[in-house]
Amino acid sequence: MSVLLDISHMDMEFPNPKGAFTALKDVNLKIRQGEFVSLIGHSGCGKSTVLNVVAGLYQATRGGVILNGKEVLEPGPERAVVFQNHSLLPWLTAYENVELAVKQVFRKSKSKVEMREWIEHNLNLVHMGHAIHKRPSEISGGMKQRVGIARALAMQPKVLLMDEPFGALDALTRAHMQDSLMEIQAELNNTVIMITHDVDEAVLLSDRIVMMTNGPAATIGEILKIDLERPRHRLDLADDTHYNRYRAQVLKFLHERHSKPDVRTAPALNTETNSVDTGSEPDKTKNKNTERTDAVVDAA
Amino acid sequence: MASTTLGNGRLAALRLPRLDGSLLSNSAKYMALPLTGILVFLLLWSFSARQIDTSLGKFPGPAAVADQFEALYREHQRSREKERAFYERQEIRNAKRVAEDPGYIPKLRAYTGKETFIDQIGTSLVTVMSGFLLAAAIAIPLGIAIGLSPALNSAVNPIIQIFKPVSPLAWLPLVTMVVSALYTSPDPIIAKSFLNSLITVTLCCLWPMVINTAVGVAGIDRDLVNVSRVLRLPALKHVQKIVLPASIPMIFTGMRLSLGVAWMVLIAAEMLAQNPGLGKFVWDEFQNGSSDSLARIMAAVLVIGVIGFLLDRGMLTLQKFVSWDKVASQ
Numbered sequence: 001m002s003v004l005l006d007i008s009h010m011d012m013e014f015p016n017p018k019g020a021f022t023a024l025k026d027v028n029l030k031i032r033q034g035e036f037v038s039l040i041g042h043s044g045c046g047k048s049t050v051l052n053v054v055a056g057l058y059q060a061t062r063g064g065v066i067l068n069g070k071e072v073l074e075p076g077p078e079r080a081v082v083f084q085n086h087s088l089l090p091w092l093t094a095y096e097n098v099e100l101a102v103k104q105v106f107r108k109s110k111s112k113v114e115m116r117e118w119i120e121h122n123l124n125l126v127h128m129g130h131a132i133h134k135r136p137s138e139i140s141g142g143m144k145q146r147v148g149i150a151r152a153l154a155m156q157p158k159v160l161l162m163d164e165p166f167g168a169l170d171a172l173t174r175a176h177m178q179d180s181l182m183e184i185q186a187e188l189n190n191t192v193i194m195i196t197h198d199v200d201e202a203v204l205l206s207d208r209i210v211m212m213t214n215g216p217a218a219t220i221g222e223i224l225k226i227d228l229e230r231p232r233h234r235l236d237l238a239d240d241t242h243y244n245r246y247r248a249q250v251l252k253f254l255h256e257r258h259s260k261p262d263v264r265t266a267p268a269l270n271t272e273t274n275s276v277d278t279g280s281e282p283d284k285t286k287n288k289n290t291e292r293t294d295a296v297v298d299a300a
Numbered sequence: 301m302a303s304t305t306l307g308n309g310r311l312a313a314l315r316l317p318r319l320d321g322s323l324l325s326n327s328a329k330y331m332a333l334p335l336t337g338i339l340v341f342l343l344l345w346s347f348s349a350r351q352i353d354t355s356l357g358k359f360p361g362p363a364a365v366a367d368q369f370e371a372l373y374r375e376h377q378r379s380r381e382k383e384r385a386f387y388e389r390q391e392i393r394n395a396k397r398v399a400e401d402p403g404y405i406p407k408l409r410a411y412t413g414k415e416t417f418i419d420q421i422g423t424s425l426v427t428v429m430s431g432f433l434l435a436a437a438i439a440i441p442l443g444i445a446i447g448l449s450p451a452l453n454s455a456v457n458p459i460i461q462i463f464k465p466v467s468p469l470a471w472l473p474l475v476t477m478v479v480s481a482l483y484t485s486p487d488p489i490i491a492k493s494f495l496n497s498l499i500t501v502t503l504c505c506l507w508p509m510v511i512n513t514a515v516g517v518a519g520i521d522r523d524l525v526n527v528s529r530v531l532r533l534p535a536l537k538h539v540q541k542i543v544l545p546a547s548i549p550m551i552f553t554g555m556r557l558s559l560g561v562a563w564m565v566l567i568a569a570e571m572l573a574q575n576p577g578l579g580k581f582v583w584d585e586f587q588n589g590s591s592d593s594l595a596r597i598m599a600a601v602l603v604i605g606v607i608g609f610l611l612d613r614g615m616l617t618l619q620k621f622v623s624w625d626k627v628a629s630q
Binding site: 081091100135155 | 531533541545
């Protein structure tokens with residue numbers, strides 16, 4: 001399979017009163033057609049920045065993104081984004097939210113009837129066929145996220161970008177959503193980049209897990225290839241030795257190499273916290289601060 | 301010692317159930333308490349009115365004002381009757397002239413009786429709505445443009461901040477002179493006085509709408525803007541599909557503030573410039589100085605208050621119909 005998306009030598013600096021803040025430094029990643037790639041790392045490490053540059057919402061300071069041989073310069077529906085907080089327009093129903101996207105993308109190529117069928121097809125795909133005329137305020141968080149995914153899928157994107165799509169959901173709903181996503185993925189074979197905090201989610205869904213070092217000047221620390229057969233079932237995998245080894249590897253990276261990629265350190269103080277979900281800390285800034293102090297301790 | 305204890309015990313037995321929210325039924329909350337408030341107000345008003353002696357007699361109490369309400373209404377009916385009689389007479393006269401001389405083209409003259417209280421209410425309402433709508437037509441697009449463009453915001457903001465606190469009374473002489481200078485049609489379709497009031501109202505009620513619309517537009521959720529960018533919505537569609545619905549609650553807040561300002565400004569403008577309307581009615585009664593004048597002014601004050609309240613309620617009802625955000629329009 002050929003390379004569909006090429007992130008090469010991407011630097012990202014944000015202007016700052018005290019000079020530029022370097023968020024990303026030399027990020028390189030090649031993604032093939034149909035691949036499911038997860039980006040994992042601590043809060044504030046720049047995962048979202050990578051995704052936003054690929055989406056075209058930010059422009060990289062140096063380097064850039066090439067999709068299908070063309071440089072990404074602006075946002076567009078061929079790189080549909082599923083935002084963490086669903087981002088549905090609250091004044092439109094589920095149907096109308098998807099319709100807005102479909103009308104924009106297919107206004108020249110589909111007839112009215114085809115568009116309606118396509119909207120309904122995508123809502124059915126995410127199991128939202130029963131609530132297509134409900135507004136976001138009338139449905140649950142998981143259902144909103146389903147509609148958000150339907151809207152993104154309905155754009156028929158070359159790459160589907162998901163920014164912690166299930167981060168705001170409870171564990172049970174999240175598991176349902178992951179299963180749904182795997183089903184859809186098996187059917188459509190989309191190319192997906194997903195940001196996650198959840199190690200289990202990353203291992204369960206991904207073909208490759210891209211682990212990022214901490215910022216500032218964050219970059220890719222390690223890439224882990226997940227060689228598990230599909231379809232994957234979470235219950236079967238719970239006792240699978242390969243699955244658990246992958247999981248342990250990701251955890252180990254997150255706990256040990258949370259500073260620069262070349263700074264190998266002894267297991268940090270917090271290794272005993274066997275937290276699987278590194279995103280579970282409610283206060284992200286606080287989390288960031290503790291990471292920073294860890295880094296200082298490590299350096300010393 | 302024993303007797304006091306007994307006394308306390310008796311008092312406790314006689315104590316009424318506490319009048320807190322849980323004991324009051326809904327109808328009491330929504331009807332009885334407001335009615336009690338109004339009743340107490342009327343009593344206080346009636347009592348204090350009797351203590352005040354003015355050069356036009358005692359300050360009017362509720363009863364005197366109620367009498368004047370009735371008198372004003374009867375005056376209105378009488379005037380309408382006169383008007384009808386006038387047109388009847390004119391018609392008969394014209395028919396006669398035409399019968400005598402078939403080549404005669406009848407002249408139709410309009411009735412020019414004094415405007416009644418109820419006519420003045422109508423004039424004021426038409427003026428305030430016209431001024432408000434003109435202001436909204438300018439302010440909402442301008443607010444959207446300012447909200448979308450930080451550069452435009454920086455450019456326009458000082459001007460808004462300077463003009464916002466200006467009293468309508470300061471604008472009025474300028475508006476009057478400018479209208480007289482520019483609007484020089486020999487047979488004006490719109491009265492100059494109406495234009496003066498309208499423009500003064502517009503100038504004063506522009507600002508709350510501009511500011512609130514701009515704040516609403518500038519504060520749209522980044523993610524919704526990003527959705528629009530990913531979909532590559534063209535600018536006009538972006539405004540229509542994302543910006544306008546997202547800022548509707550703030551636009552309505554601005555509109556309600558503006559309408560309140562507009563109504564206050566209008567009465568002042570009408571008083572000062574002798575433009576027809578409720579303000580002119582108040583001023584005329586003040587100049588008239590009859591023994592009924594104060595009661596009639598008080599009647600006008602109440603009507604002005606009730607109309608102001610109804611305008612705000614009307615706006616809120618409109619918001620409920622238009623806005624998707626049912627919480628904001630409670």
